[in-house]
Amino acid sequence: MGKDSIKLVANNKKAYFDFFIEDTYEAGLVLHGTEVKSLRMGKCSIKESYIKDEKGEMFIHGMHISPYEKGNIFNKDPLRVRKLLLRDYEINKIIGQASIKGYTIVPLRVYFKGSHAKIEIGLAKGKKLYDKRDDIAKKDQRREAEKDFKVKNLY
Numbered sequence: 001m002g003k004d005s006i007k008l009v010a011n012n013k014k015a016y017f018d019f020f021i022e023d024t025y026e027a028g029l030v031l032h033g034t035e036v037k038s039l040r041m042g043k044c045s046i047k048e049s050y051i052k053d054e055k056g057e058m059f060i061h062g063m064h065i066s067p068y069e070k071g072n073i074f075n076k077d078p079l080r081v082r083k084l085l086l087r088d089y090e091i092n093k094i095i096g097q098a099s100i101k102g103y104t105i106v107p108l109r110v111y112f113k114g115s116h117a118k119i120e121i122g123l124a125k126g127k128k129l130y131d132k133r134d135d136i137a138k139k140d141q142r143r144e145a146e147k148d149f150k151v152k153n154l155y
Contacts, residue, residue: 007116010044010110017132019124025094027058028085029110034068039117041068042109050068051084051105051121053095058084060107060119084119097123123146 014153031039034071043066051060057080086094100103108120127135 004114007112008109009039009042009112010048012049012106012108014047015106015122015124017127017135019104019122019126021106021108021122021124021129023097023123024108025086025090025112025121025123026123028120029060029119030083031065031087031117035065036117037070038053038065038068039110040112046107046110046119049107053091053098053105053108056088056091056095058086058091058094058105058121060084061106063110084121094121094123102126121141123129 002036012039015112017131045064046060049060050065051058053059061081062079063082064079094105104124104126106122106124108122110117112118
């Protein structure tokens with residue numbers, strides 16, 4: 001596997017449905033040995049997780065990494081709070097933008113970049129119900145157009 005090769009572990013599709021993603025950042029994750037092995041097997045969920053800043057550091061809450069089957073006493077709590085590795089200027093920029101009313105920080109995807117576990121976080125603004133309906137309508141139109149195109153190409 002190359003140095004810049006990316007292996008996707010978990011994706012948060014619901015974040016794109018519930019929020020307008022304004023800006024994205026790449027952060028490292030502080031993990032313990034068996035958690036890394038579990039991640040490599042794809043046993044991770046970020047659907048219910050969120051990111052908080054505490055005393056100038058960023059932490060992810062609610063990220064579920066299943067315990068490694070072959071790891072006995074070394075397994076950590078699957079829902080423990082994990083620290084994100086970001087530069088100080090990135091943290092200050094994110095906190096400053098997130099302090100604006102209506103903005104939040106959401107995890108978008110977890111992946112391996114080379115041998116390092118990374119998480120992509122996004123600065124997001126919540127969608128209203130009518131925005132979500134518009135997205136659903138656009139998705140349906142695109143699906144219908146693809147279906148018609150497929151049918152036309154068969155004959």
